[in-house]
Amino acid sequence: MRTQVIKPRIREILSRELPPDLLALLPKRWVKLGDILLLPLRPELEPYKYRIAEVYAKVLGVKTVLRKGHIYGETRKPDYEILYGNDTITVHVENGIKYKLDVAKIMFSPANVKERVRMAKVAKPNELVVDMFAGIGHLSLPIAVYGKARVIAIEKDPYTFKFLLENIQLNKVQDRMSAYNMDNRDFPGENIADRILMGYVVKTAEFIPKALSIAKDEAIIHYHNTVPEKLMPEEPFATFKKIAREHGYEAEKINELRIKRYAPGVWHVVVDIKVFKK
Template identity: 35%
Template sequence: MRVLAVPHEQAANVLKRLSTQGLVDPSLRIAKRGHEVLIPVLREPSFSMTDFAARWETEARLAPRAPRRDPRRTLHERLQSSGIPADLAPRRWKRIGDVVVLRLRPAAQEYAKEIGRIYGSVLGAQTVLEDRSGIHGPLRTPDVRVLWGDGTKTVHVEAGVRYALDVAQVMFSAGNIEERTAIARRIRPGAVVADLFAGIGYFTLPIAARGRAERIYACELNPTSYAYLVRNLRLNRVTNVVPLQGDCRQVMPRGVADWVILGHFDAREYLDVAFRALRGQGTIVYHELGPKEQFPDAMTRRLAAAARAHWMQVASIRTRIVKSYAPGIVHAAADVEVRPQARP
């Protein structure tokens, strides 16, 4: 039996990371003991346990957990009893707070309302939405419709951070949890951060609530997202964030940041803003969509050329694939450390 003993204040973060990697043993119960939480794991995690003051517990004996009924099995039975062909049912869904978001094939449209009702009741959701065509425009607005339930406003909790939002009005990518939680650990204490596309606080909130940055400038163009950003700062009781409403080209101060976050797929169009925001040596966290076969070469060449154009030189580039976005297309990211280049 492998058991991790984690201080109570770190338990939520460790459990989220273990769950993301599929390492929590579902056959045993998680238990509390004094000021520690005992978490059963299937194998040793890839991240450093010392970062969370966790340790292996060799003598703990945890109680077995009663097997849970797979919701997919219940969904299959309910769909079948309603006469909905199994091949038309969504195989995956996204949960944001108590809102479930589905994608439906064209052939499933005639059953859309019934599918929404079944998924909502089985998954215990308040509302079920259909994601019709993804995110659109510079304001990153979702295209959804209500299939079942009433109300698209919710509070999504992730790694101890609370995000209030209206799922029908602002975007939220639930699949980027590891990217959001990891960034707070990379930013050194006392650093100043510029988040050029803050949204409702996707990166800003974990950094403010879990990191030790001195100040975070959070820019957001969409008025609705900005309103939720301000609300979420209060909701998470963070005080080191300077929210800035408007286009980051106009509202982001120059020469103030040690880290700049470009969490937008049009990030390459705003690299000039990122370089101007730095106060000398610093790190740019860059995101883009691109062909998998060109990763990482095309991205690293583009970033190196942009640095040279702004009289900076690249000290290091650390690249990663965040997730697959579409067939042959990946969501890629890079941490680019740069420093000023001597001018002739």
């Protein structure tokens, strides 16, 4: 993932075509996923958007340019406008992991990079890890590739699931990583996981009872959620602990990290939690 500073060449080409006040509004930073560019564009640049995208694409050597939108809904789908090119599928390489995805339809957050990299180091070989919200394998591919752990990845969206299956092959971890295209609430495994990934936001607490039923009597859960800053640091662990107790588990917070600002005054955080059956 590279967020870069504007190249003089882009400015030079567009200075011949744009009024000077608009030139100053050209995006100075962008995100490149594989050979696709995500470009934030100010509304003032609307009349020139296709030409601007074309120049960025040629100078930066990408096949497609998307205008950044928002991530929305239960399956966390991004909302992008295609400004240049038409192929939105790419293979993005991060930390030596190959992530194939459709950038226009599947979220891949630059701000979550630290967490994806951290996951490469948390698991031990032969642990059984269950990723309840696998996506394209954002968090669980690093575990299978570097941690050499066994991974079960669950993803409910059929389109995202296709990329998850491809990524397991691309990263050559099919001997230890398998995937299920289902709602994790229908996953039949009980008392099997040494470690559980709950990489989801907003409603993650609803899935705590299911996570506990998948967990072994003693397990680690990487619990993500979004939390208003004024409730931190008690939340989100306090709610997790309460629900765990109601289901016969004790919970101990091992570590907590802020991943990114999710909305004004709201953080996406991850808490590493040890659970024990009482």
